[in-house]
Structure formats: C-alpha cells, structure tokens
Amino acid sequence: MSDIQITTLSNGPLQVKGPIDLLDPTGKPFDLGGKTAIYLCRCGASKNRPFCDGAHKTAGFQADEKAG
Ligand code: FES
Structure with missing residues (x-):
C-alpha cells in the first residue's frame, strides 16, 4: 500500500490520509x-x-462504492 490512502466513506466524503x-x-x-x-x-x-x-448528511447524499 502507498503512503497515501484515499477511502470513499459510505454516503460521505473522501478521506485522504498520509x-x-x-x-x-x-x-x-x-x-x-x-x-x-x-x-x-x-x-x-x-x-x-x-x-x-x-x-x-442533510443533502441526502448517497454513495456506497465497493471495490471490485
Ligand atoms: S461530502 Fe460532506 S459535505 Fe459533501
């Protein structure tokens, strides 16, 4: 895994660590x-x-991607 990790949070933002x-x-x-x-x-x-x-949360954003 690289030094930078990007996670698609369920129904939320992109979390970027590193x-x-x-x-x-x-x-x-x-x-x-x-x-x-x-x-x-x-x-x-x-x-x-x-x-x-x-x-x-109040905008009702929905995204729950799963990796292949
Ligand atoms: S993803 Fe949180 S405000 Fe847009």
Whole structure:
C-alpha cells in the first residue's frame, strides 16, 4: 500500500490520509495545519469546499462504492 490512502466513506466524503499537499487551481497550497487526514467533499453541498463540512448528511447524499 502507498503512503497515501484515499477511502470513499459510505454516503460521505473522501478521506485522504498520509503526507498530503492539497493545491488550489493556481498551485497555492491549502493550509492543512499539519493534519495527516483530511475529508474532501464529493456531494457538492459543503460551504467549505473542497473540504467536507457535514452537509452531505442533510443533502441526502448517497454513495456506497465497493471495490471490485
Ligand atoms: S461530502 Fe460532506 S459535505 Fe459533501
């Protein structure tokens, strides 16, 4: 397994663990405050994108992928 692990959380965000550099479209890094795990919105409802703010729960987002 690689140093970076991305997990599709059931009905929720992408959990990214590992040594993370998250860049905006200009290449500027987001300040992750030294976190080694972040949660990225994949429902589109977060008011703090690209991060999950929990809005997927009230948005009724549903996704429960299973690996092959
Ligand atoms: S996945 Fe959590 S707010 Fe979108």
